[in-house]
Amino acid sequence: MRVLVVEDSSRLRDAVQTGLQRHGFAVDVTGDGRQGLISARTTEYDVIILDIMLPEMDGLELLTQARSNDVDAMVLLLTARDSVEDRVKGLQAGADDYLVKPFAFDELVARVQALARRRHxxxxxxxxxxxxxxxxGTKRVRRGGIDVTLKPREYAILEYLAHRVNRPVTRDELEEHVYDEDSQVRSNAIDSAVCNLRARLNVASCRPIIHTRRGLGYVLSEQGV
Amino acid sequence: MRSIRRELTRRVITRVLPLIILGSVLSYVLVRAAVYREFDNALRHEMQVLSTAAERIGDGMDFDFAPELAPGGPIETGLDYYFDARLSDGSLLKQTPMLKGAKLDMQGTRVGVMALGPVVLPNGRVGRGCEYTFEPRKVEAAAHAGAVVRPFAPPGPVRIVIAASTSDLERPLAALALTELLVGTGVLCATVLALLSSVRRGLAPLSELAQEVTAIQPANLSARVTETGRPNELRPIASRLNALLARLEAAFTREKRFASNAAHELRTPVAEVRAIAEVGSGAQPEEMRRALREIASVASEMQGTISTLLTIARAGSGLLSVSASQVDLGTYLSELCTRRQAGPLAPRLECLVEPGLLIETDLAAIASVLGNLLDNALAYTPAHGRVKVSAVATPLGAEVCVRNHVTDLSETDLTNIFEPFWRKRGTPVAGSHSGLGLSLVRALCEVLNAQIRAELLPGPELALYLALPRSLSGAVANLPAGAVSTKSPQHQSAPRSESEQS
Structure with a gap:
């Protein structure tokens, strides 16, 4: 899942980025509203974590413009403003959730995961x-009742495919949602990661579950439907 | 609870009621007096007629009058009427037959004087009487024809008393009194009803105003009372009330904005600390050390914010003291600019100050004021913008001007820029700023007896003018009209506190 964090506090921004990356999210960050809008319009994020008081363009304006530009990412407003009026204003502007600072990081992760689920x-x-x-929720994978240990990137690919069962997912789409801007993506990185993922999943069961569709990408399905 | 309507009605009634009663009584008394006056006039006229009937003829006395046959007399009018004419020795000359020799008695008068007064009639009724003692006209015996009533009469005046019952007058007067009582009561009731209606109608605008004011909810301070169509007496009240509501609304908005901004500025560092701590708790030792360093840095910034807020609060409540010392403003500003020019923003800073600008002020406070003005200008000047610092002598001291380019500041914003934590939403800022710099400047200006005002110049440029007195107790020039000032009308010298946070 790919997440964009738009927050003017560099310390908070970095902490959220680090924490979410540890939970398997691909995270991009920016410190001002204008750049945040550009990122939201040019990249397909699953979730956007958005502060309201931002330099260049405030969060609510960013949100309004993003929604008018058909950005359909789930948006979590992360702000110090806690009044009912602020919450209502934020949700009416197009936000999907609202979290007031200071917050428990686990709650932030849970909300981001919930938003990602809703999106799919x-x-x-x-x-x-x-x-x-x-x-x-727990990032746990089991096959045939046996736990399968995956690397964060492999898990991210599997989770993205799992959210789109029986639907082909292109390499570009996988790349977009699994890697963030800072990642150095090799040309065959996705193929290599999928290959490793298949190998780990086949240890518990010999039935293939990730299938390649030529020209379309990968499909997670029971019988390669 | 007191009611103007009830009070007004009560007061008017307590004043009108005696007037109506007094008017009725007075009119009755006047009518009664007029009736009795006419009655007395009739008696007097009768007396004059009777007095002409008495004639002295030689030694005798004649009384040529038959009252029963007189025009307007008792037979004709039906009055209960008597007369009694006596000679000077008290002997009877002539009287109405109904008296049957009884004497009609009154108090007695001098000769030639006619007296009127109450009298008790022989039948026991109350009446009015007229008494007249006079010298009768003398007639020659030769000129008189017919018999004489008293051939021998003692010399001296004749006394005539006439009396008539007033019972026939009292009946219409009683009817008049009853009529007046009924009419008076009716008028009183009608007056009360008309009064109640008039008071209700007259106080209706007041009631409407009260209803409008009652309808204003504490949560809806944007509501205003209607001013148009109000009576002249209520228009100033409505106008003042609206002005008060506007001020109240502005104060609440300002308070709300402050609370919101303060929440953002104070919650964000707490959120930073919490997020860094939670994310860093399971990290490698090196990453954990970095997290701890960041937490210490955040704590330091929060300490600075709290220190500045305390300084502002102390300055506002008169708890900051100042100690005067000679400050070379020109030299200090030049050094300050030089220090700031050492930073990456150096090319944008221009400093033009007059040499030898000596003022007597608190060094720590003025250093904090100037530092904050300069830092604020440098932080909020956009890329390729310019900051100009100038200082000139004025007749009352010195004036420092800090000008910098701004992007989207408006005239309305000038009323907010000195508020704690206020920052133009969306404005880019260089470095970390809590939004307390100009609030601190304003608070310290109060202590230094200085004035700070803001103007938006073409460019656009924000110009902050700091007028400093020659000495701490000195006055500074009045602000030009329309300028945004932060000078309070009263300056309080305050005790000294800790050093200020820029």
């Missing part, structure tokens, strides 16, 4: 495909 139409944290279970 999932209601529970567990996605089941054949004998594969992906728990997006």
């Amino acid at each position: 139409g999932a209601r529970t944290t567990t996605i089941r495909v054949d004998d594969l279970e992906v728990d997006t």
Whole structure:
């Protein structure tokens, strides 16, 4: 899942970026509203974490403009403003959630995960495909009842595919949602990561579950439907 | 609870009621007096007629009058009427037959004087009487024809008393009194009703105003009372009330903005500390050390913010003292600019100060004021912008001007720039600023007896003018009209506190 953090406090920005990356998110950050709008319009983020009081352009204006430009990412307003009026104003401007500073980091992660689930139409944290279970809350993967240990990047690819069961996902799309701006992506990085992912999943079961569709990308499905 | 309507009604009624009663009584008394006056006139006229009937003829006395046949007499009018004419020795000359020799008695008068007064009639009724003692007209016996009533009469005046019952007058007067009582009561009731209606109608605008004011909710301070269409007496009240509401609304808005800004400025560092601590807790030792350094840095900044807020609060409540010393303003400003020019913003800073600008002020406070003015200008000047610092002598001391380019500041913003934590939303700023610099400047200006005002110049440029007195107790020039000032009307010297935070 790819997340954009727009926050003028560099310390908070960096801490949120580091924390979310540890939870397997690809995170981009920016410190001003104008750059945040450019990023939101040019990259398909799953979740945008947005402060309200920002230099160059305030968060609510950014949100309004982003929504008018068909940016459909889930937006979490992260702000020190805690009045009901502020919350209502933020939600009416197009935000999907509202978190007041200071906050517990675990709560932020949980809310971001919930927003990501909502974006992909999932209601529970567990996605089941054949004998594969992906728990997006605990980041736990089981196949045939056996725990499978994955690297963060591999898990990120699997989770993205799991949110789109039976739908082909292109390499570019995977790249966009799994890697952030700072990542050095090699040309075959996705193929290599998917190959490793398949190998780890096949240890628990010999049935292939990630299928390649020529010219379309990858599909997570029971029988390669 | 007192009610103007009830009070007004009560007062008017307590004043009108006695007037109505007094008017009724007075009119009755006047009518009664007029009626009795006419009655007395009739008696007097009757007396004059009777007095002409008495004639002295030689030694005798004649009384040529038959009252029963007189025009307007008792038979014709039906009055209960008597007369009694006696000679000087008290012997009877002539009287109405109904008296049957009884004497009609009154107090007695001198000769030639006619007296009127109450009298009790022989039948026991109350009446009015007229008494007249006079010298009768003398007639020659030769000229008189017919018999004489008293052939021998003692010399001296004749006394005539006539009396008539007033019972026939009292009946219409009683009817008049009853009529006046009924009419008076009716008038009183009608007056009260008309009064109540008039008071209600007259006080209706006041009631409407009260209803409008009552309808204003504490949460809706933008509501205003209607001023147009109000009576002249209420228009100033409505106008003043609206002005008060406007001031109250502005104060609440300012307070709300301050609370919101303060929440942002104080919660963000707490959020930073918490996020850094939580994210760094499971990290490698090196990363954890970096997190701790950042937390210490945030704590230091929060300490600075709290220190500045305390200084502002102390200055505002008169708890900051000042100690006067000679300050070479020109030299200090030049050194300050030189120090700031050592930074990356150096090319944008121009300093033009007059040499030998000596003023007597508090060094620490003025250093904080000037430092904050300069830092604020440098922080908020956009790229390729310029900051100009100048200082000139004035008749009352010195004036420092700090001008810098701004991007989107408006005239309205000038009323807010001295508020704590106020920052133009969306304005880019170089470095970390809490938004307390100009608030501190304003607070310290109060202590230094100085004036700070802001103007928006073409460019656009923000110009902050600091007028400093020659000495701490000195006055500074009045501000030009329209300028935004922060000088309070009263200056209080305050005790000294800790050093200020720029």
